[in-house]
Amino acid sequence: MTPEINVLYVDDEQQNLNSFKAAFRTRYKVFTALSVPVALEILEREEIHVLISDQRMPEISGVEFFKITKERYPHIPRVLLTGYTDIEVLAEAVNQGDIYRYITKPWDDLELHNSVLNAYDHYKANKDLQEKISELEKANAGLNRFVYSLSHELRAPIASATGILDLVKMEGRIGDSGGYWKLMDACIQKLDYYVSQTVQFYKTARFKVVQEQIHFETLVRSLIDLYRTSNDTKDITFEIAVDEAQHFYGDLFRVEIVIANLLSNAIKCQRPEEPHKKINIRIDTSVEEARILIADNGIGMEAEEATKIFDPFFKGAQPGSLGLGLFILREALEKMNGIVTVNSQRGVGSTFEVVIPNTPEQKD
Structure with missing residues (x-):
């Protein structure tokens, strides 16, 4: 089953918008905008997967529009349609990551369709990556809390038990109770060692x-x-x-x-x-x-x-x-x-x- 792909096409010519919608309305959920302000309103309220824009528009060029959307919506791939060749502008836009791909007008339906599919795959990959990063950040925060508990909350009762055993040793009673004091002393020392080794390993791996x-x-x-x-x-x-x-x-x-x-x-x-x-x-x-x-x-x-x-x-x-x-x-x-x-x-x-x-x- 083909996933529903939300595509926004921005162009100042209504005929181009109509042609695009007629060609692709059965393949994607198509949104169209005659101006940049309208396009920005759609981006605010809809989850757009692929953004397409004409290069030559009266208010602002397609590349300039993409620079704005890159700042606000960096994970949406941007496809530029251009009816003339401006190599320097296109090269700069590609190199700076402002556009995902450019296609010359009049477009070929198959080429544009494949570009949209590839752009959508790029969008999904970026979204999945961001979700993984978010999961890792949560796991990292949990690990930080765990290590903090080890180094502070768990260390406190260990220190208290060690202090009590030190008093027992000072009073010369460590050999009393059939050797239980010595056994407790050994267990607490081992626990303290395990905790310190765990914290040390964590800090060694993470500290700059x-x-x-x-x-x-x-x-x-x-x-x-x-x-x-x-x-x-x-x-x-x-x-x-x-x-x-x-x-x-x-x-x-x-x-x-x-x-x-x-x-x-x-x-x-x-x-x-x-x-x-x-x-x-x-x-x-x-x-x-x-x-x-x-x-x-x-x-x-x-x-x-x-x-x-x-x-x-x-x-x-x-x-x-x-x-x-x-x-x-x-x-x-x-x-x-x-x-x-x-x-x-x-x-x-x-x-x-x-x-x-x-x-x-x-x-x-």
Whole structure:
């Protein structure tokens, strides 16, 4: 079944309007207008799918009329009928998107009919696209609200529960109740980790890259101080060597994500039986790049496993992990055009090397 196509034809000659209506009234719903003001009134009250106009009109040319309708109704395809050749005007109108197609007069019925059908398909495609964009905007707004709830509303009760457990620890009662306090502490820490990883993944994927000067020494030591509050790091020695002879400019938000996830991974992959747990951190900056090496003497991994660790939800030797940390790291590096490589050996440890370009336009 042929869809009903609403076509508006504007021409200052009534004979042309009558001829058009007689030729196409059984194929489309035809609207006609002898002047631009009448045409604009029809456009206001009717859903027009294809707009056709003569070029030579006394009040205004067809191209000038189309410029007006393009601003008000940008998604309606416009077909120009012209009885004379004005290549410069037509070329400018086509290049600026003012017209979808032009046809010389007297028109050929088949050519004009095919042009209307093609223009209608163009209209439908644009309309479908706008509807998809609207759906995506709604979904995006919903996702924003969801992440806001995660980062604020859900974080608040987690913080309250953590505060209560801190009081229990201060009073030395964490071992009471048959170990239930410890179990609750572990569950809350895991929930907090899952929430933070989800929010971090969202921000990494969506936030724009912002360049600024980065002080690696300060950044690394602040992250280590943060990790030092956890019992997981009490037996780990951190060895830090930072050479910042050259100022480095990059995306601080994502650089912090990269280093934080590498440190977190190195801490979690320590071997319980290792008496001298250590993590080595080496950072060097140059005119071209920052080179970051983080090595541990932890559990390490096989070569096959090393190829999968950057995949989403791959847990490897960390069954309690969400499996997003190194995936988020790789996503952050891609935004900065950085790369990461890993060299690991089971039972010996792992070394991660990250290279991030120094942003040239931001340097002194």
